[in-house]
Amino acid sequence: MSQIDFATFEILNEVGIITLDLPPGNYLPIPGFIPLKIFKQWIGSDHLKGLIIRGRGKNFSAGGNLEQLFKESGPPDTMQCLMNEGIELLNCIQNLEIPVISVISGVCFGGGLEIALASHIRVASENALLAFPEVSHNLMPGMGGTVRLPGVIGWSYAVNMILGGDIINAKAGKEMGLIDYIVPKDQPFTFALNLMQKMTRDRPLKVIKSIMKSLKNARTLSPEAAMAEETKLFCKLAADEAERRKTEEA
Amino acid sequence: MMIHWMIEGGIGHLKLNQPPSNTMTMDFFREMRDLVNKIKYAPGLKAIIIHGHGRHFSSGADINELLDNVDEQAMLENHRLFAQMEQFKIPVISAIRGVCIGSAFELALFSHFRICSEDAVLGLPESNFNLMPGIGGIQRVARLAGSAKAIEITLRGNTFPAEDALKMGLVDVVVPKGEVLPLALIFARELPENIDIEYRAFYLHKYIKPLNA
Structure with a gap:
């Protein structure tokens, strides 16, 4: 404390x-x-x-x-x-x-x-x-x-x-x-x-941060920029997850 | 065909056509892109109703296919595609029965109005797969239900019944499943042919809520 x-x-x-x-x-x-x-x-x-x-x-x-x-x-x-x-x-x-x-x-x-x-x-x-x-x-x-x-x-x-x-x-x-x-x-x-x-509890920090960031962007960026940024955040998580699954299989 | 498109009495019926779960594959999005371009120039079209073939609206994206083909450019195009539909001047109504989760719920959230069956199950479960809703769902939920709810439902990733969705403002009307399509058709006929999403609340209170009373 x-x-x-x-x-x-x-x-x-x-x-x-x-x-x-x-x-x-x-x-x-x-x-x-x-x-x-x-x-x-x-x-x-x-x-x-x-x-x-x-x-x-x-x-x-x-x-x-x-x-x-x-x-x-x-x-x-x-x-x-x-x-x-x-x-x-x-x-x-x-x-x-x-x-x-x-x-x-x-x-x-x-x-x-x-x-x-x-x-x-x-x-x-x-x-x-x-x-x-x-x-x-x-x-x-x-x-x-x-x-x-x-x-x-x-x-x-x-x-x-x-x-x-x-x-x-x-x-x-x-x-x-x-x-x-x-x-x-x-x-x-x-x-x-x-x-x-x-x-x-069950969420990796990066998922939490990506979701929170996406919401913040809606407040601070233009709709077009927020949209592009959200897609980028999503694709980063998806690429990580695809990689994780591959490693798990191997 | 992943999408069945038909115009009847000036009303376009966009049917997600891959039963039983009407999964939204990359082929689906390709067809959707062509269709949206076609719709933009369709003369005499008064309204669009989106619904699913069979018991369900759709279970959303095919996650395995999606993870095998992470493509930022294609994703952004899908996102823009939904945003384009939201900007249509004719009313776009989602008629939701059964399961409507993930990208499918996002598609419904980009519609102007959502009519939902009592037995529908909705949600954005992406975080359960270490992902996030990727096509504007977070933003749309925040706009309709407030950002506190948007944080809660996207992080928890839980599904919820129609009644809860109604309380949160995520759907506009809940009726027995046999009445979903007939009611959507009534709304499609009654709503003005030229609308602006900015004034959604006005149409909701002038047309949708009274007709359902």
């Missing part, structure tokens, strides 16, 4: 587990709640097939600690710098070529929701609450939430959440597509781990 001030990292059956570790609220003291360098060390360790992000205790995360942020930020440039670290970390999570599941128990607000949105699959406990409350402090989501949320739930719901600061429960989150699974409140982590095992 590896630890920094606000988070711990462990590996269980080839699955990395990050636990936000400032209970009860698991506030994020700074936007870049894990230094990118440490995050990359964690993820680079061994051959991880998946990543699960959860919060210690009852809540996922109540988001940024605004008072601390205001106190420490100083001039706009410093604030921008701090935010950029958070944005870079979340982009790095979203672009991972292994599946990332967020396990959302209890409160998932602001920066917490930003983390959940950067994940690929969101599992929530039945008592989960999700919101971007920034607007009530005359702020807005600042780590990509205004870009990612409409992509997940569509403009109409996203405007309500971002501009209205509405708090959404798990059931409503599921209906609008923000939550992929709702599970009883003591089980979300077990459920997520089990789902991750079903997806990755």
Whole structure:
């Protein structure tokens, strides 16, 4: 197990587990709640097939600690710098070529929701609450939430959440597509781990990476380029498999 | 012939014709390429219905043949071929009965609408063979059911029943197997002759869902 001030990292059956570790609220003291360098060390360790992000205790995360942020930020440039670290970390999570599941128990607000949105699959406990409350402090989501949320739930719901600061429960989150699974409140982590095992246990890392990369390409490349890239990834796997079968026969 | 093509009352019937499993071989894709070129210039064609001969839609590619002939250029052409069908201005409807997995499910996912029998079995099992869906299936599932589902079903490689596919939005209508083709024909007649895949949701709610109610 590896630890920094606000988070711990462990590996269980080839699955990395990050636990936000400032209970009860698991506030994020700074936007870049894990230094990118440490995050990359964690993820680079061994051959991880998946990543699960959860919060210690009852809540996922109540988001940024605004008072601390205001106190420490100083001039706009410093604030921008701090935010950029958070944005870079979340982009790095979203672009991972292994599946990332967020396990959302209890409160998932602001920066917490930003983390959940950067994940690929969101599992929530039945008592989960999700919101971007920034607007009530005359702020807005600042780590990509205004870009990612409409992509997940569509403009109409996203405007309500971002501009209205509405708090959404798990059931409503599921209906609008923000939550992929709702599970009883003591089980979300077990459920997520089990789902991750079903997806990755019997799969070689290269298959996982090829599929994840293909999905990422759909987001970042033109349709024509994504198509060509997918064909290339497929043919590489097919050539490897043909070779493996030949070796097996011999 | 691996594909049986017939036009009746302005509606093109594209039948995957290699029963019992209607495997999609390299010959199939060659025929498909010629057919798509022909269809592009077929006057008076109002809609296309894709279905399988016999009990099944298709079990997808012949994996042994495929592994013996890994050809990136040919694969990319197959991919472009499906994408071309998606861009057709006339409605393309897949009428799915029985097994519809792998490349066959990808073909169905490139259609504009999917009508499915209750007993159908669908899925993208490629990862079980250390492969991945190679003809746009991942992207299409992500568009219809969200990227979380796309990751889950392609990595797990499990097959699933029609009812689950309906819940995920991967098929549009589920009916008893005897009603699949008749319903496809009704949709083919009712849908506008000039459509745009961008507005799929609109056609779905205006034509498909009410007719099925």
